[in-house]
Amino acid sequence: MDADSPGAAGIRTVEIRPPSLREETTIVVRLAVVILAIVGFYLANTAWSVDGTPARANGLLPYQTLVSEAASQAQLMFRELQEGLLEAERVRSGTGGWPSPDALAEQGIPPFVKDPTAKGPSYRWIVTHRGAFINYRGIPSVTGAAGWLLLVQEPLPDSLPDPSPEDEEHHRLAGGMMLHVSVWTHADGAELSPALVQVPQAEGWIQMRVNPPAIGYLPPPTVKTP
Amino acid sequence: MNGKPLIFLLLFAATASAQPRPTLKIGVTLHPYYSWTANVIGTLPGYEVRSILPGEVDAGDYQPRPEDIKKLMDLDAIVINGIGHDDFINPMIKASGNKKLVIIHVNESTPQIHAVHGSGVNSHTFISFTNAIQQTYFIQKAIAALRPSDAAALQANAADYARRLRLIKARAATALADAKINRVVTVHDGYGYLLQEFGLEIAGVVQPQHGLTPSAGELKDMVALLKRERIRVVFSEETFPPALLKVLQDEAGVKVYQITHIASGAYTPDKFEKEMQRNVDTMIKALVTEG
Numbered sequence: 001m002d003a004d005s006p007g008a009a010g011i012r013t014v015e016i017r018p019p020s021l022r023e024e025t026t027i028v029v030r031l032a033v034v035i036l037a038i039v040g041f042y043l044a045n046t047a048w049s050v051d052g053t054p055a056r057a058n059g060l061l062p063y064q065t066l067v068s069e070a071a072s073q074a075q076l077m078f079r080e081l082q083e084g085l086l087e088a089e090r091v092r093s094g095t096g097g098w099p100s101p102d103a104l105a106e107q108g109i110p111p112f113v114k115d116p117t118a119k120g121p122s123y124r125w126i127v128t129h130r131g132a133f134i135n136y137r138g139i140p141s142v143t144g145a146a147g148w149l150l151l152v153q154e155p156l157p158d159s160l161p162d163p164s165p166e167d168e169e170h171h172r173l174a175g176g177m178m179l180h181v182s183v184w185t186h187a188d189g190a191e192l193s194p195a196l197v198q199v200p201q202a203e204g205w206i207q208m209r210v211n212p213p214a215i216g217y218l219p220p221p222t223v224k225t226p
Numbered sequence: 227m228n229g230k231p232l233i234f235l236l237l238f239a240a241t242a243s244a245q246p247r248p249t250l251k252i253g254v255t256l257h258p259y260y261s262w263t264a265n266v267i268g269t270l271p272g273y274e275v276r277s278i279l280p281g282e283v284d285a286g287d288y289q290p291r292p293e294d295i296k297k298l299m300d301l302d303a304i305v306i307n308g309i310g311h312d313d314f315i316n317p318m319i320k321a322s323g324n325k326k327l328v329i330i331h332v333n334e335s336t337p338q339i340h341a342v343h344g345s346g347v348n349s350h351t352f353i354s355f356t357n358a359i360q361q362t363y364f365i366q367k368a369i370a371a372l373r374p375s376d377a378a379a380l381q382a383n384a385a386d387y388a389r390r391l392r393l394i395k396a397r398a399a400t401a402l403a404d405a406k407i408n409r410v411v412t413v414h415d416g417y418g419y420l421l422q423e424f425g426l427e428i429a430g431v432v433q434p435q436h437g438l439t440p441s442a443g444e445l446k447d448m449v450a451l452l453k454r455e456r457i458r459v460v461f462s463e464e465t466f467p468p469a470l471l472k473v474l475q476d477e478a479g480v481k482v483y484q485i486t487h488i489a490s491g492a493y494t495p496d497k498f499e500k501e502m503q504r505n506v507d508t509m510i511k512a513l514v515t516e517g
Contacts, residue, residue, distance in 0.1 A: 067337035068347065076422050078337055079356045086363045090385055108392050110356070116403035117425040166367070168335040174370075174377055210337045 058212030063201040067208050073120045074146065074185065077138075078208050080110035081150050081183050085171075088136070088152075093174035098134050098152075101125035111138065111148075121145040128196040132156050135196050140189045147189015149197060149205060153180040168210045183208050247272050250373055253297065253304035254278065255312040256285055257488050258352040259332065261498035262362045263305055265387040266369060266380055276301065277493040278315070284465070284489040285311055286437045290318050298322035303372060305330045305365055309338065310349035330368040332361040339422070342415050342431040349436075350416030353487050353505075355395040357419055358498065359388040390499060398506035399424060405513040411452060411480070413462040413471075416487045420505065426513070429455045432466075432474070439466075445473055452478035459512045461485045483512040 019027070058066065067078045087109045091099040105112040105125075112125050123138040132155065138148035155162060155178060162178035164170045171179045184205040186192060197203060251274045252267075254260045260277055267273045278297050279288055298304070299322045306312050308331040319327060336357055338347035351357045366384035370377035402424045410421070413432040421428055430451050434440055440448065451457070452474065460474055460482045471482050485508060488501045 068340060072339075072422055072427075075337060075339060076356075076425075079360070079423075082335070082337075083356050083359050086360065087385075087388070090381060093381075107389070108396050113396075115399060115425075117399045117405075119425045172367075174381060210335055 060209070060212055063205070064207045064209055064213070066212065067210055070208065074208070077111060077146075077148055077185075078183055081136075081148065084109050084112055084136070085150055085152075085181060089171055089173055089179070098127060098129060100127055101136065123148070126194060128194070130196050133196060133198050137194060137197075138189065139192075139194065143190045144188055145190060147186040147192055149184040149186070149200060151182050151184060151197065151200060249274050250303070250369070251276060251301045252369065253301045254493075255304070255306050255315050256352060257281075257491070257493060258358065258498045259305040259307075259365075260493040261495055262358065262387070263365055263369075264495035266362060266366045266384050268379070268383040270376055270379055270383075272373075278304070278318070281492050282490055285314075286489070288314055290314050294318065295321050298327070299324055301327055303328040303330055303368065305332055307333060307349060307352070309333045309347055309351070328368070328372065330365060332364050335364065336360060339418050342418070342428065343434055348415060348418050350487060351419060353416050354419035354423060355391050355502065356423055358391055358502075362387055391502070394499065394503050394506065395423065398510065401510045401514055402426075402506075406517040407459055407513045409455065409457060410459045410461055410513075411448070411457050412485075413460060413466045414485075414487060416463075417461060417485055420485075424509070429457050432460070432470075439470060445470060449474065449477040452480055459483065459517065461509075461512070463487060481512065481516065483508050485509070
């Protein structure tokens with residue numbers, strides 16, 4: 001039966017036409033503009049930065065740098081601080097307290113123990129602890145030498161468990177407590193106040209990272225302890 | 227009160243606790259990972275550490291074999307380098323069909339230095355005391371996550387191993403503090419991490435790429451560099467052609483010493499300690515005693 005015949009009540013015919021050449025061209029051009037905008041945004045945020053340096057290329061924040069780009073002495077200090085932190089965390093897990101630099105040095109743990117092959121300045125290590133924040137600070141013996149800061153942030157009392165996976169900034173103690181940890185350097189460590197640092201980036205410190213931050217990276221909370 | 231349910235419960239609990247727990251099988255791709263993992267486990271029962279490659283084959287020369295893929299099929303976890311030293315393992319894991327395998331990427335939080343040639347990273351993070359300690363703890367944490375009941379013992383084992391490695395390093399550092407030579411050339415680009423730990427500099431690397439021998443032109447350039455920079459010591463590896471080393475010795479007057487990159491031989495728990503001890507002994511001989 002013919003659909004248009006009077007007998008086919010309730011059935012209607014709709015003609016679907018392809019878009020005109022003009023409409024089709026408009027769609028293609030619009031799509032191309034969107035693709036170019038996405039590619040441009042990606043390149044601007046990954047391949048180059050405004051000042052031409054590749055630093056932002058990895059999604060680093062302005063106060064962050066990669067260990068792989070650092071000088072050899074700084075790389076070594078970072079590596080030794082990682083080792084020292086692991087041992088300090090082990091003591092914290094076992095005793096409930098953070099070990100002093102002297103206690104770590106007595107066990108031969110770098111960078112707190114004196115290294116007879118070290119080429120740079122010697123360091124005096126201090127630990128400060130207030131509230132949730134712990135600082136291991138390396139103060140150089142000479143002006144103009146880099147200072148070092150190992151910043152540990154324990155969870156605040158009554159805070160919800162941190163669901164973050166373990167990575168270079170999240171270390172879980174044996175008892176389950178999740179720490180925020182980070183390593184920082186300052187161009188002139190000898191001139192700085194030895195007071196506890198809670199927000200290093202606000203005081204001119206540069207964070208050294210092994211890997212670029214993951215997509216969606218959020219810096220640790222910067223709630224100050226009074 | 228009827229004591230039967232309680233008795234049944236106690237019997238059930240006793241039976242359950244008496245049953246041996248299944249063996250946790252952990253694979254490794256490289257020799258150092260075998261030593262580290264074996265030391266983390268120590269004498270704890272219920273573990274197996276399994277090397278995937280035959281001992282005599284250097285990972286750099288390895289071609290996957292069906293019998294090695296079979297070794298992956300029932301593993302619970304595997305320790306891998308993941309930054310270029312064991313790229314063969316990913317297709318092998320896929321081929322094994324093991325979908326429950328936990329992959330322990332030991333370099334996940336290890337800072338890497340640039341390779342001397344090219345734009346890549348130096349994947350030999352394992353020829354180092356500091357990295358060995360950091361990665362031993364990394365392995366320990368990963369195994370503890372799989373066997374939480376052993377977490378404390380695993381951590382104690384890792385700490386004990388770290389102490390032993392630190393002792394070897396400290397003794398070597400005391401001796402190397404008197405080094406008369408602080409700049410060397412290496413044949414192999416694998417020693418950057420180790421030399422950095424003792425404040426030593428690398429003036430150049432002979433191999434244009436890992437495992438490749440230099441061309442005549444590259445060798446000539448190296449001789450020129452050795453003379454220009456007045457380098458007196460070259461650290462070589464076991465497999466580098468002696469004829470090429472002779473050119474460096476004859477033309478530039480350097481002394482050649484062998485450093486192992488712990489890449490072949492039997493897989494044993496003490497292999498890493500023994501070979502690293504030998505390496506630092508060689509460095510002391512080259513840079514202090516005969517330097």
